[in-house]
Amino acid sequence: TNRTTGKDEPAGLAGKPDLAYAAELAALGFVTLAPDYCRFGQYTIDPYAMGYQSATMKGIWDHMRGVDLLASMPEVRRTAIASIGHSLGGHNSLFLGAFDERVRAVATSCGFTSFAKYYNGDLKGWSHSGYMPRIASAYSADPRRMPFDFSDVLRAILPNRVYVYAPLEDSNFEPSGVRDSIAASGASRSQIVLHQPPGTHEFPPSARERAYRFLSDTLGHRPPTGA
Secondary structure, three states, X not given: OOOOOHHHOOOOOOOOHHHOHHHHHHHOOOOXXXXXXXXXXXXXXXXXXOOOOOHHHHHHHHHHHHHHHHHHOOOOOOOOEEEEEEOHHHHHHHHHHHHOOOEEEEEEEOXXXXXXXXXXXXXXHHOOOXXXXXXXXXXXXXXXXXXXXXXXXXXXXXXXXXXXXXXXXXXXXXXXXXXXXXXHHOOOOOOEEEEOOOOOOOOOHHHHHHHHHHHHHHHOOOOOOOO
16 A cells, blocks of 8 residues: 555555455445554554554554445445455454454455574564554564564464465565465465465455455455346
């Protein structure tokens, strides 16, 4: 998600066409909600002034309120709610799935790797004010001191299902660390579906098509006639 365009990018109103997945899913008959992450797009609030210790936790809270909204809508099946995202949206979708069991499926693109293999264990990218500053202040940005890893996030989502797109040339999230995290989660291959073809830190049509099929199959969704 682009900091400037925010929600307009997944909604297909600005930014990269390959990240307009909310618009594409709506065309397939899904009810979609594309919220801004704090300090992205039009959402200029300061989560720390509100008492939060991380922007990540504020994002989780906001996204859970988004699930409340979806669950209140008569056109939404409460047993068929999912989250999807790329990069920042990819790990925020996982965090939401870990905290909210109403999210029955998660599709994450280029969204995570094990902390030990994130830039060879340099966690500065996770510890600035846009994510979790306490990774530095409380745990010295040291993967060995971290109280959780993405294997734990994935385990918290189970038995709900996860689709993981982790291309082999992703420069942000080291691909073998993705495999390590999935293996350590204890999930079966049917619970976490991993797609690791050649590719860079993008969400190309082939991966989006697989993600949409995964969501449709997991949620029992059938596209409208003519879609």
